[in-house]
Amino acid sequence: MYRKTILDNGIRVVTEHIPYVRSVSMGIWVTVGSRDEAKENNGISHFIEHMIFKGTAKRSALQIAKELDAVGGMSNAFTSRENTCFHARVLDTHVDVIIDLLSDIFLNSLFDPAETEKERQVILQEISMVEDTPDDYIHDLFSSLFWGDNPLGFSVLGTAQSVTQIDSQTIHKYLHKTYLPDKIVVAAAGNLEHDAFLEQVRRAFSIVPGRNGVPGRVTPAVKSRLAVHPKKCEQVNLILGTKSCSATDSRRYACMLLNIILGGSMSSRLFQEIRERRGLAYTIYSFISSYMDTGLSGIYAGVSRKNAVQTIELILREIRNIKKNSVDEAELASAKEHLKGGLLLAAESSDNRMTRLAKNEIHFGHFITYDELITQIDAVTREDIAMLAQEYLSSETLSLTVLGPVSEEDIPGDILSL
16 A cells, blocks of 8 residues: 655655555655766765765664664665655565665765775776776767766766765755755655554654755756777677667657667567677667666677677667567567566565565556556557557667777768668
């Protein structure tokens, strides 16, 4: 059963009672991420994520870890372009402990200057690790190319230069400016009662004062771009991408189904053509990155240098084919079952249910039941897919990033024509 309460200061509390599980997953979500940063403080949201477990006025970092271990709990945090989340999962008998612990680290972390300096070195190593991992690094390169100067193109981790400028004082100022009550959602799913959970959350979070908001986000304009990044590595890594549905678009399920058919499953067109029939790539897949007001659809492949251009041309050929002929009923029916199966199987995890609760609240302000979700997926038609393909699979926004043992001369400048 779903329940929602808004505290007097604007913080939203959402819960889902799942009586047949023994766990409770709790997350404190803040609708602040790398998209809300400037170039000079890029990476600060991720920096805060690292620092949040480093000690409060009443708990050291070791005590935080010990308390979680003592109740068999699992805790973590993550930062994305639009959100930061601090979450944990425990047995239902330890809900009180996890509320007290998560609220303490969220509201009372010290961000000690010495700890901040140590963690900066860890983050700089993390940045270097990504840059040394081509199949990860190319996603940052593509985002930077596709979104241009808009903060959506910033790396979630930040850059070595920007992270070096972040200190304890900078973090405190940023938190005061951005971690506002109307940007906070406390979500929990599992074997818990809303009223009891709410009372504890209210006691902890009612101290958060309301403050003036921060500037709104700017939706980026996109256009077709090509970038080649020579790098000594074994493979050519490439991402071909275009504009796609936002997370709140009524056609988002059609976008998901088109993605599954194109390259989002083992039976997809690109996987079968490029890996299974031709053996050109070990890894090829398509993906969607959806944001509140926009999105992108991308295709990744890792291939040898001699097969790079051929692979790009085959991907473009499949895009043209979908635009010309759409998809058949059997493909669409199979993609629907694939999507529904993944969503319903994920529902067996209290962590996934908590995440879905929070995202529904952030994106729509209300809960979407699984029955509603299935109905919307089943309602997608071949015509819906065809209209999306015509709108989004366009030369006007189609962009390509290539990373590996190649030069600009290896990739034809007119290759992106559809």
